[in-house]
Amino acid sequence: MKKINRAKNKKLWVVIIIFICFYLYVSNNWIQNTRYNISSDKIDKSIRIVHLSDLHGKQFGKGNRRLIKNIMKEEPEIIVFTGDLIDAYRNTNIKESVQFLEQLSHFAPVYYIRGNHEYNTSRYQELMNYLNEVQGDLYILDGGYQNIKLKGNNFSILGLDRSKKGVMDNFLSEKGYKIILNHYSENFSENDNLSRLNVDLVLTGHAHGGQWRLPIVGGVYSPGQGFNPKYYQGINEDNGSIQVISRGLGNSIFPFRICNRPEVITIIIE
Numbered sequence: 001m002k003k004i005n006r007a008k009n010k011k012l013w014v015v016i017i018i019f020i021c022f023y024l025y026v027s028n029n030w031i032q033n034t035r036y037n038i039s040s041d042k043i044d045k046s047i048r049i050v051h052l053s054d055l056h057g058k059q060f061g062k063g064n065r066r067l068i069k070n071i072m073k074e075e076p077e078i079i080v081f082t083g084d085l086i087d088a089y090r091n092t093n094i095k096e097s098v099q100f101l102e103q104l105s106h107f108a109p110v111y112y113i114r115g116n117h118e119y120n121t122s123r124y125q126e127l128m129n130y131l132n133e134v135q136g137d138l139y140i141l142d143g144g145y146q147n148i149k150l151k152g153n154n155f156s157i158l159g160l161d162r163s164k165k166g167v168m169d170n171f172l173s174e175k176g177y178k179i180i181l182n183h184y185s186e187n188f189s190e191n192d193n194l195s196r197l198n199v200d201l202v203l204t205g206h207a208h209g210g211q212w213r214l215p216i217v218g219g220v221y222s223p224g225q226g227f228n229p230k231y232y233q234g235i236n237e238d239n240g241s242i243q244v245i246s247r248g249l250g251n252s253i254f255p256f257r258i259c260n261r262p263e264v265i266t267i268i269i270e
């Protein structure tokens with residue numbers, strides 16, 4: 001009798017372990033698409049922007065094929081990447097990650113800012129060399145901004161890279177739809193208080209969706225905000241500006257997500 005029970009218990013444990021492994025695989029590898037619709041009287045024809053962040057060197061299939069396919073299906077006019085393309089400490093994958101941006105840039109213009117991991121890696125120069133060799137439409141916004149025309153609409157996109165704010169006054173006097181890319185979601189309403197600048201849209205990452213998203217509790221931990229973070233995902237509005245926070249795609253020192261699948265965001269401005 002005891003032997004039968006032991007065999008049953010063993011089987012149950014095997015099932016539980018398989019379930020946990022599968023669940024962790026899904027939580028970390030099945031891409032989730034999130035779409036936000038934003039209306040603006042500065043826009044005549046609707047524009048689709050894909051917002052990516054925090055890849056941390058992760059690969060979704062060989063050559064990131066699965067991720068690229070997912071993004072292409074969204075048919076964006078532009079793609080933005082808000083920092084931490086590579087990881088400073090593990091799975092750095094510089095070449096593969098830059099190739100990923102390069103492939104995207106053949107499909108739509110890519111606007112990229114660096115996050116803390118780009119600056120923290122001891123291979124910073126190697127990363128910059130690869131980025132500077134990219135042959136596509138990849139723009140590294142290093143505290144500067146670009147005016148672009150999409151379907152007749154005027155956009156200005158500024159990349160806040162560390163604290164270079166020299167061009168901010170010029171940027172703020174632009175008349176089109178203004179977008180700021182900033183790695184840190186907590187800078188919107190606190191710290192730099194970007195929401196006070198009266199720009200239309202601020203796109204951020206860094207928070208990794210709180211790493212674990214537990215029912216009722218929400219996001220558990222985000223770098224820069226600690227436990228119980230306030231700005232870890234979603235869309236919020238402050239002073240008339242809208243912030244969209246990406247939960248990101250990969251992981252850093254803490255190696256897995258729970259209830260927090262890798263996210264590709266599409267923002268439709270209309």
Ligand SMILES: [Fe+2]
Nearest residue numbers: 054084206252
């Ligand atoms: Fe990150």
